[in-house]
Amino acid sequence: MQAFTVHKGAVAPLDRANVDTDMIIPKQFLKSIKRTGFGVNLFDELRYQDEGYPGQDCSRRPLNPEFVLNQSRYQGVSILLARQNFGCGSSREHAPWALDDFGFRCVIAPSFADIFYNNCFKNGVLPITLSDEVVEQLFNEVEANKGYQLTVDLEREVVVKPNGEELPFNVDAFRRHCLLNGLDDIGLTLQDADQIRRFEQRYKADNPWLFASE
Amino acid sequence: MAGQASRGKTLYDKLWDAHLVRQRDDGSALIYIDRQLLHEVTSPQAFEGLKLADRQPWRLDANLATPDHNVPTTLNERQHGIEGIEDPVSKIQVKTLDENCDHFGITQFDMQDQRQGIVHVVGPEQGATLPGMTVVCGDSHTSTHGAFGALAHGIGTSEVEHVLATQCLVAKKMKNMLVRVDGSLGTGVTPKDVILAIIGHIGTAGGTGFAIEFGGDVIRNMTMEGRMTLCNMAIEAGARAGMVAVDQTTIDYVQGRPFAPKGEQWDQAVTVWKTLHSDSDAVFDQVVVLNGDEIKPQVSWGTSPEMVLPVDAQVPFPEDAPDETRKEGYARALEYMGLTAGQKITDIPVDRVFIGSCTNSRIEDLREAAAVVKGKRVADTVKEALVVPGSGLVKAQAEAEGLDKVFVEAGLEWREPGCSMCLAMNADKLGQGEHCASTSNRNFEGRQGFGGRTHLVSPAMAAAAAIAGHFVDVRDFDRQASVA
Numbered sequence: 001m002q003a004f005t006v007h008k009g010a011v012a013p014l015d016r017a018n019v020d021t022d023m024i025i026p027k028q029f030l031k032s033i034k035r036t037g038f039g040v041n042l043f044d045e046l047r048y049q050d051e052g053y054p055g056q057d058c059s060r061r062p063l064n065p066e067f068v069l070n071q072s073r074y075q076g077v078s079i080l081l082a083r084q085n086f087g088c089g090s091s092r093e094h095a096p097w098a099l100d101d102f103g104f105r106c107v108i109a110p111s112f113a114d115i116f117y118n119n120c121f122k123n124g125v126l127p128i129t130l131s132d133e134v135v136e137q138l139f140n141e142v143e144a145n146k147g148y149q150l151t152v153d154l155e156r157e158v159v160v161k162p163n164g165e166e167l168p169f170n171v172d173a174f175r176r177h178c179l180l181n182g183l184d185d186i187g188l189t190l191q192d193a194d195q196i197r198r199f200e201q202r203y204k205a206d207n208p209w210l211f212a213s214e
Numbered sequence: 215m216a217g218q219a220s221r222g223k224t225l226y227d228k229l230w231d232a233h234l235v236r237q238r239d240d241g242s243a244l245i246y247i248d249r250q251l252l253h254e255v256t257s258p259q260a261f262e263g264l265k266l267a268d269r270q271p272w273r274l275d276a277n278l279a280t281p282d283h284n285v286p287t288t289l290n291e292r293q294h295g296i297e298g299i300e301d302p303v304s305k306i307q308v309k310t311l312d313e314n315c316d317h318f319g320i321t322q323f324d325m326q327d328q329r330q331g332i333v334h335v336v337g338p339e340q341g342a343t344l345p346g347m348t349v350v351c352g353d354s355h356t357s358t359h360g361a362f363g364a365l366a367h368g369i370g371t372s373e374v375e376h377v378l379a380t381q382c383l384v385a386k387k388m389k390n391m392l393v394r395v396d397g398s399l400g401t402g403v404t405p406k407d408v409i410l411a412i413i414g415h416i417g418t419a420g421g422t423g424f425a426i427e428f429g430g431d432v433i434r435n436m437t438m439e440g441r442m443t444l445c446n447m448a449i450e451a452g453a454r455a456g457m458v459a460v461d462q463t464t465i466d467y468v469q470g471r472p473f474a475p476k477g478e479q480w481d482q483a484v485t486v487w488k489t490l491h492s493d494s495d496a497v498f499d500q501v502v503v504l505n506g507d508e509i510k511p512q513v514s515w516g517t518s519p520e521m522v523l524p525v526d527a528q529v530p531f532p533e534d535a536p537d538e539t540r541k542e543g544y545a546r547a548l549e550y551m552g553l554t555a556g557q558k559i560t561d562i563p564v565d566r567v568f569i570g571s572c573t574n575s576r577i578e579d580l581r582e583a584a585a586v587v588k589g590k591r592v593a594d595t596v597k598e599a600l601v602v603p604g605s606g607l608v609k610a611q612a613e614a615e616g617l618d619k620v621f622v623e624a625g626l627e628w629r630e631p632g633c634s635m636c637l638a639m640n641a642d643k644l645g646q647g648e649h650c651a652s653t654s655n656r657n658f659e660g661r662q663g664f665g666g667r668t669h670l671v672s673p674a675m676a677a678a679a680a681i682a683g684h685f686v687d688v689r690d691f692d693r694q695a696s697v698a
């Protein structure tokens with residue numbers, strides 16, 4: 001997994017609450033057996049005017065000019081500013097895969113759905129929770145200033161605005177550690193393999209019906 | 215310890231403690247996983263990861279796989295097995311599950327196996343879901359299995375790989391919420407209406423960060439199938455896990471199922487299972503109380519499961535929204551759904567009907583729907599009404615009871631098991647602008663097909679809408695039909 005330390009990038013505002021994972025990456029694209037290539041179909045139904053299908057050449061599809069990511073001023077963005085309950089719905093990890101593949105390294109919102117939030121950390125995408133007021137303020141600033149950029153510093157847990165103002169945020173220590181170092185979760189857990197085996201032995205003795213008889 | 219009052223545990227606390235392998239200093243923990251269910255959509259990248267890292271599954275017997283999301287539901291397409299799947303991309307995904315299960319030695323009920331079906335129907339049906347278990351699956355509706363007094367929730371694909379490799383999940387303890395439904399349900403009011411009413415009450419983010427325990431007389435009096443419907447949609451209230459305490463209803467349901475313990479182990483297990491309830495002095499971080507007597511049949515009108523109303527209500531005005539953000543959401547939903555504020559719910563026409571999904575495709579759901587359509591005909595204006603059983607065994611049971619004939623005679627289509635039109639990954643989908651009375655769980659934009667308009671309802675309400683051609687209150691459906 002790619003590490004996340006400090007990231008500076010341009011911001012796109014997605015002014016809509018309860019953006020669900022079906023909206024982030026519609027179901028027809030979940031048929032892929034790969035982890036990559038989902039970026040062109042990120043927000044497919046909002047982004048294009050027609051219905052998309054897997055493997056299509058998206059460069060020929062009619063774009064929805066209203067959609068924020070299609071506007072010229074938001075080209076090259078890498079930070080998504082969103083509203084409450086972002087990522088609700090299904091557990092599809094294709095949602096953070098699509099965000100990552102598109103080029104987003106960070107999503108800022110007042111709240112996230114649990115499974116999506118968790119999935120982001122496994123893919124080097126940092127979800128940042130800031131208060132409603134702060135997010136509202138950021139929406140105003142992004143919309144008022146073309147090319148608006150933020151600096152996200154995970155080490156110090158602050159978002160730095162163009163004027164130098166710092167917005168503190170909080171991430172669980174374990175997730176922060178893994179993301180800062182780009183660590184593989186499985187490798188870390190397997191360091192505790194002996195402890196898992198000891199647990200399993202005791203647990204099996206107490207709950208033998210949960211194990212197939214050998 | 216002096217000065218520290220001992221506090222009772224909730225069901226969730228008990229399940230968590232029983233599976234805690236290691237509590238880390240940073241607040242995260244390793245919890246042991248008893249059962250992982252696998253399907254074709256969220257597993258290929260996990261298996262690929264295992265292969266690339268040259269890792270083996272920790273415990274083969276903890277895993278059970280079946281294809282469900284992509285499988286076609288017409289007999290025509292199904293009878294030739296995987297090779298008969300017309301969509302080449304779907305075919306590859308189903309085939310990949312087959313190959314991965316063969317490669318690693320994981321038990322799979324493949325597409326031609328009678329035990330195949332929607333993972334959340336198959337697990338409980340086989341007794342592969344047992345009380346006290348931790349159950350995970352790369353699917354958010356894994357919360358379904360909480361109906362058995364299990365800790366069950368959806369995970370992402372990276373976590374699927376993690377559980378395969380380590381039998382553990384890195385987790386953080388959630389908060390405890392009790393949703394109590396007192397009283398009793400009126401005739402024609404079902405568990406689906408209860409969970410939709412709960413979501414309407416607490417909102418789609420109301421349960422975020424919580425494990426929800428459903429309790430109260432209404433839940434105690436529910437069958438296991440009803441409890442599964444309820445827990446299935448806990449995620450639609452934002453809670454990864456929903457659960458119901460174990461009682462005699464749970465134990466009776468589990469007994470005799472293929473994967474359930476037998477003989478001496480059965481008695482041993484039942485003794486443990488009987489402790490799987492919240493202690494009387496347990497403290498919940500939040501308690502929500504609803505009165506079951508006040509719940510009416512529900513119909514979702516918008517594009518989020520919280521946009522739901524009783525069938526006798528009218529489509530709301532944006533100004534009715536509880537806050538500014540939702541006001542915009544309401545306006546957008548009205549436009550997408552092609553509805554007019556103030557319009558009666560019962561005036562919404564229905565183009566298609568879908569009875570199925572991990573929420574409502576079990577035998578009781580099918581009986582409920584069949585009872586409504588028996589001896590009647592689907593309205594001419596309804597283009598298609600599908601009944602998709604949750605598994606091959608549900609299908610066989612329904613056929614043994616003659617339900618398939620009831621449906622077919624009424625003009626509904628009787629299909630092969632799978633997720634089908636719940637998320638339209640196979641050929642079953644809505645056309646642009648079409649309204650669907652659906653027993654599934656999500657009414658998000660495009661969920662059932664590009665531009666499709668989903669209305670979430672119970673099986674009885676979907677069946678009634680199929681006959682009437684628009685939404686009707688199933689409680690006085692017979693009377694309405696005779697008047698019409």
